[in-house]
Amino acid sequence: MMREISAAQAMEHAQRGDAVILDVRPQVVRHQGSVPGALVVEPGELTGKLMANPRVDRDAEVAVVALNAQTDEIESSLSRLGFTKLVRIAGGFMALRGSA
Template identity: 50%
Template structure:
């Protein structure tokens, strides 16, 4: 697995709104009742490989290349592990959002 760093919710929101990053909402469906994240792409944790593997026929079109900035929002205990799993697929610019959904939601609405 690759090494990943955290990104602040404020920085992730700014990068997303400026079109510099793709936010992946990888919270399981049972947790997404908290609400959706505007502009985020929802990916079930169990479907990461199909959605992101460079050779997958189901790879998401919004991920332009392996150097695309990806900010992972997930359940706090899983965010880093999921970001590392994505980096392990060959992506070089993957970070997990510190504070998860609540922090990212607040950052989006503070602007």
């Protein structure tokens, strides 16, 4: 299970260049808004689009924003792709929106 960090920590890590915030919420949910600077990938496109993106470093921290029901599946997929520093953001998108 991914460890949790606060939204403020996730934003700070991303701003320092130590992490990538990965928004894996489906498009139908992203009407709530976007996360500044986040890499947006549809849940079913992790392998193709994520791995082709030059911002992605398997050794960097990846802070995941996903639907609660999909978080475990996203974590498994990212782990299979070789990512080892996965974290989930406590409070998800709503917490990030409040700290942006």
